Amino acid sequence: MSTTEASNITDHISRRYNQDLERVRNNVMTMGGLVEAQLSRAIAAIVSGDSELGLKVANDDYKVNRLEVQIDEDCSRILVTRSPAASDLRLIVAIIKTITDLERIGDEAEKIGYLASQLAAMDRPSNSYRELRSLGNHVSQMLKDAMDAFARLDVEAALAVVREDEQVDEEYEALTRQCITHMMEDPRSIRRFMNVTWSARSLERIGDHAKNICEYVIYMVQGRDVRHTETLEQNPPETD
């Protein structure tokens, strides 16, 4: 492999550029992992009535925020110094949007953790919030699939998550209705079921954010190679 001086230099520059992009992408995945862990711990805190764990989740949200700021700065720096084009630009744009959603998911997890610490102090239903757990598991699976789709740039998987969101909405609807019934039957439990409703609301919002992330994934990939995304034609993505 005999490379001339000139080609060596360009190779070097583009490698650094690639490394920069790669590092930002990896940081997004780290942030995703952190948010996933936060969410699953928040759900565990509700289900097991562990107020300490719930508070820990609420207190750990700063880590997510810190990562968001860091990634945001990295993205701005790449935009300024490299002026990325085409797929690189789409990647950066998608990342900037994705981290906003991840940060919101982190906030919702913080909220759930806080609610869990409150719920732990109240009466516990005999089924230990089975509906919340099932909704929570559903949503964390969605988030996991969304991050997987992001890592693999997998449009199919992203579309599946987008479709999944409807089910989460239905589950949320059912849970709210159930809570209302409980509150009407026993007004003393209103306070508790308000917390449950808020938790469910947060989970539902997380589902929406996961859906958004998947839409960014589709946006990111679609421009890169439309040939391998036949399903897109039947189901055009919303790339706003």
Add this chain to the structure above:
Amino acid sequence: MPSSWRKILIAVLSVLLLGAAIGALYDSSLIGLLIAALLLVAWQLRQLFAFDRALRTNDFEAFRYGEGIWEQMFSRFRFEQQKSARHKDRYRELLREIRKSTNAMPDAAVIINDDNEILMCNRAAKQLVGLRPKKDKGQRVDNILRDGDLKKLLRSGNFKTSVDIESPLRQGDWLNCRVVPYGADQKLLLIRDVTERLRINKMRRDFVANASHELRSPLTVISGYLDGVVDEDLPEEWRNPFSQMQAQATRMNQVVSELLELSRLESAGRANLESSVNVAGLMAAAAKAYGGRKDVPNIRVKADETVDLLGNSTQIESVITNLLTNAIRHTPADGRITLKWSTGSGGGVIAVIDTGEGIADEHLPRLTERFFRVDRGRARADGGVGLGLAIVKHILNRHDAELRIASEVGKGSTFFCEFSKERVVQREKTAKAG
């Protein structure tokens, strides 16, 4: 000179000579020589082209020309080619077998490079963690398995430890991840399903905790009544049995509470790095609490006042008192016990040195087992329960520390608790941090 070379030289020369001779018959031997030479060149060219065609079309059956050096070259070429093809087949077969066996492995094996990018993974990796053998090639493994602990392990470069992560596919399943570096910059990530093992461990822990807990209430009642009875004036013949019963009830209470402490320790996580422990102070307090009595050997404290240990204060205190009471129990009153807290390049060491009876080598490995006793007969006389060292070991585990025991029968033993460097801090720094 090989015979084939000689042969072709003779053939060429004789053709040239023949040409010259025939030319001489017609009075122009030079033209005859030239024609012979041209014929030779044409023949060689023909061989050359045929060989080239055979190479290009790979149809060596068609190459049937001539003998001598051309045929030899050809057959040698054929031979080498067949040999390498055979080797290739063998390696391909071998590779297939290896791949088959790695795919048959129940544990996930992922080969990753320096940047943690996946080079290869087996089928179990798909079943256990959802990696796709073909699609995820080149993907960073920590982007798919986004677990904080695994990321830390991959980044740390210290591959002696393993981490347990929750399965990304099935909730409640636990996977043990280990990294084995090999070659220049490759690593093997091994993932094993340990759900069952953890479940059994948890069952055992829960059983011990529940059993101890259940034993506690009846014991409290028994010892409560015994205390009441003993206080009263008892007939002479009852006095001894009752005080025996009381002593045994106390002992049993101690066993139960130590078992409970052990099970609590087992379910507790790793001790945090946020609070610092004044080891020198704990040692001085322990020496004061246990020493100074006539039947207790002389206790000296040699502690470095300038450094603290990061960890759980009550647990470290329990380590010191457990080791100290052990030493007291096994050291005659005229002996000497030294508590030492020192730091070096490797980290910090809490050492408890006694001049007691010592422990025989064959007992050392089993010393930290629950209820293990070197001398069964003495078990009850000295008041020990048999859980002290097990508790010490568990606490040290929680502090990433190790227990090392050096002992010589008749001269005494030394228990070293070796803490890693990251757990040792200067006192000034911690004072400032609050």
